[in-house]
Amino acid sequence: xxxxxxxxxxxxxxxxxxxxxxxxxxxxxxxxxxxxxxxxxxxxxxxxxxxxxxxxxxxxxxxxxxxxxxxxxxxxxxxxxxxxxxxxxxxxxxxxxxxxxxxxxxxxxxxxxxxxxxxxxxxxxxxxxxxxxxxxxxxxxxxxxxxxxxxxxxxxxxxxxxxxxxxxxxxxxxxxxxxxxxxxxxxxxxxxxxxxxxxxxxxxxxxxxxxxxxxxxxxxxxxxxxxxxxxxxxxxxxxxxxxxxxxxxxxxxxxxxxxxxxxxxxxxxxxxxxxxxxxxxxxxxxxxxxxxxxxxxxxxxxxxxxxxxxxxxxxxxxxxxxxxxxxxxxxxxxxxxxxxxxxxxxxxxxxxxxxxxxxxxxxxxxxxxxxxxxxxxxxxxxxxxxxxxxxxxxxxxxxxxxxxxxxxxxxxxxxxxxxxxxxxxxxxxxxxxxxxxxxxxxxxx
Amino acid sequence: xxxxxxxxxxxxxxxxxxxxxxxxxxxxxxxxxxxxxxxxxxxxxxxxxxxxxxxxxxxxxxxxxxxxxxxxxxxxxxxxxxxxxxxxxxxxxxxxxxxxxxxxxxxxxxxxxxxxxxxxxxxxxxxxxxxxxxxxx
Numbered sequence: 001x002x003x004x005x006x007x008x009x010x011x012x013x014x015x016x017x018x019x020x021x022x023x024x025x026x027x028x029x030x031x032x033x034x035x036x037x038x039x040x041x042x043x044x045x046x047x048x049x050x051x052x053x054x055x056x057x058x059x060x061x062x063x064x065x066x067x068x069x070x071x072x073x074x075x076x077x078x079x080x081x082x083x084x085x086x087x088x089x090x091x092x093x094x095x096x097x098x099x100x101x102x103x104x105x106x107x108x109x110x111x112x113x114x115x116x117x118x119x120x121x122x123x124x125x126x127x128x129x130x131x132x133x134x135x136x137x138x139x140x141x142x143x144x145x146x147x148x149x150x151x152x153x154x155x156x157x158x159x160x161x162x163x164x165x166x167x168x169x170x171x172x173x174x175x176x177x178x179x180x181x182x183x184x185x186x187x188x189x190x191x192x193x194x195x196x197x198x199x200x201x202x203x204x205x206x207x208x209x210x211x212x213x214x215x216x217x218x219x220x221x222x223x224x225x226x227x228x229x230x231x232x233x234x235x236x237x238x239x240x241x242x243x244x245x246x247x248x249x250x251x252x253x254x255x256x257x258x259x260x261x262x263x264x265x266x267x268x269x270x271x272x273x274x275x276x277x278x279x280x281x282x283x284x285x286x287x288x289x290x291x292x293x294x295x296x297x298x299x300x301x302x303x304x305x306x307x308x309x310x311x312x313x314x315x316x317x318x319x320x321x322x323x324x325x326x327x328x329x330x331x332x333x334x335x336x337x338x339x340x341x342x343x344x345x346x347x348x349x350x351x352x353x354x355x356x357x358x359x360x361x362x363x364x365x366x367x368x369x370x371x372x373x374x375x376x377x378x379x380x381x382x383x384x385x386x387x388x389x390x391x392x393x394x395x396x397x398x399x400x401x402x403x404x405x406x407x408x409x410x411x412x413x414x415x416x417x418x419x420x421x422x423x424x425x426x427x428x429x430x431x432x433x434x435x436x437x438x439x440x441x442x443x444x445x
Numbered sequence: 446x447x448x449x450x451x452x453x454x455x456x457x458x459x460x461x462x463x464x465x466x467x468x469x470x471x472x473x474x475x476x477x478x479x480x481x482x483x484x485x486x487x488x489x490x491x492x493x494x495x496x497x498x499x500x501x502x503x504x505x506x507x508x509x510x511x512x513x514x515x516x517x518x519x520x521x522x523x524x525x526x527x528x529x530x531x532x533x534x535x536x537x538x539x540x541x542x543x544x545x546x547x548x549x550x551x552x553x554x555x556x557x558x559x560x561x562x563x564x565x566x567x568x569x570x571x572x573x574x575x576x577x578x579x580x581x582x
Contacts, residue, residue, distance in 0.1 A: 064473050220511060223508055
């Protein structure tokens with residue numbers, strides 16, 4: 001059943017005055033009303049939308065596998081503020097938040113559902129600007145070493161030189177590679193990531209360079225490789241340290257000559273790609289040990305970016321936790337407002353061998369388990385609880401408390417006395433005096 | 446709309462499917478129907494599950510099937526670009542019942558409004574040279 005839209009219909013006038021997109025569906029998932037904001041966000045005129053299947057109009061990332069309206073109609077419970085994206089007619093992804101509710105008639109019978117949605121593009125842009133002080137191209141940090149990297153990234157991106165990003169697992173090497181790509185003149189072309197450590201030589205070679213028909217059994221037609229897919233854009237060779245010596249020779253040729261040969265082909269193909277290599281091992285050390293080719297190392301080490309592990313940028317832990325919780329709030333039907341100070345204290349005392357990725361997993365674990373609006377100690381993974389009890393002795397006096405407070409603040413600021421004093425709002429000589437009083441010296445870091 | 450597909454003498458066409466219809470969003474599609482034509486006649490249909498990996502690998506997976514044309518609903522620019530560079534012609538912004546759509550292909554009836562997503566009168570297909578340089582058809 002399609003409701004006829006009439007301009008003088010009071011309900012429609014109200015709906016059209018709302019800034020959020022609103023549409024309603026009947027029991028057959030057909031659109032029965034579509035307000036002006038919905039037209040604007042989806043770029044689909046109301047007359048084209050009415051009577052159509054909602055998934056053909058809405059085209060959201062959740063339509064097929066995680067439909068919010070379906071969940072609401074099934075459970076009878078509304079969903080609020082779920083962050084998803086829709087794809088408009090030009091292929092652009094538009095971030096939106098959706099809310100759903102059951103639609104009932106005057107007798108309380110379910111006659112369909114209503115979905116409201118809000119374009120988050122502007123809000124996300126504003127949020128990005130708001131966080132700009134400590135955030136750059138989705139990388140969040142206020143650590144001085146990281147801020148230096150933020151400063152030079154645009155220059156590096158502009159240069160088109162090969163970049164080597166080194167850092168432990170989970171430090172954000174791929175984020176940095178994507179930032180270099182997004183800031184470069186190649187940003188409108190794809191960035192293609194390949195994990196060199198995840199596949200054997202033969203597979204890696206065909207993945208990178210592709211093959212021509214007849215190159216081997218089952219190769220019935222030409223298949224372009226990742227270099228062809230990234231033409232004009234960027235290739236990120238992740239975990240390059242794991243590449244075999246034979247494959248290193250092939251990569252060296254690509255970087256030197258900017259050409260490669262698909263498997264089974266006698267014709268070289270020109271590669272117009274920028275190469276970014278990433279490694280969680282120190283390549284220089286591997287060269288010294290004879291495990292990595294020196295000539296390849298010098299070819300990829302034109303510009304080197306070294307990412308510090310999280311234990312060396314502990315001042316970022318509160319920022320990152322806030323960022324993750326904020327993101328989960330948008331993604332999941334739950335609202336967490338804050339993190340208890342003791343939780344942050346425990347996290348600040350932990351060394352994070354898995355770096356930012358491990359912190360993100362901890363944040364998600366806590367978010368899922370949290371039953372109220374504040375993340376508490378009970379929400380942390382099990383391994384944190386005994387460690388927390390053992391590592392924090394009882395406080396017997398105000399002096400004990402102040403000493404511990406100072407140590408925490410120093411750790412947060414990577415033992416920089418100037419930054420710690422600034423954070424605490426005291427003069428650096430006052431801090432120095434208190435450190436001397438409690439026997440806190442730089443050697444105890 | 447300038448997409449036409451009447452010459453299916455010998456080719457493989459993949460359609461992103463969901464509940465026997467064209468999947469509305471290719472980026473989150475999980476199923477493919479691969480239809481093989483030989484000498485103009487349909488010889489086989491195969492249902493496949495798309496691996497839930499990043500889009501670059503998904504594009505590679507579809508290319509490995511030997512598919513020449515992919516018919517789908519809405520698709521992001523990035524995914525479309527990667528598919529085209531994998532040697533696949535992308536026919537996006539379609540909808541409708543999969544069986545009806547397959548029947549309409551050799552008859553050249555894909556232009557019918559029932560197969561076109563609302564607000565998308567601009568179905569397009571790009572032709573490429575062997576390694577991904579696009580030129581508009």
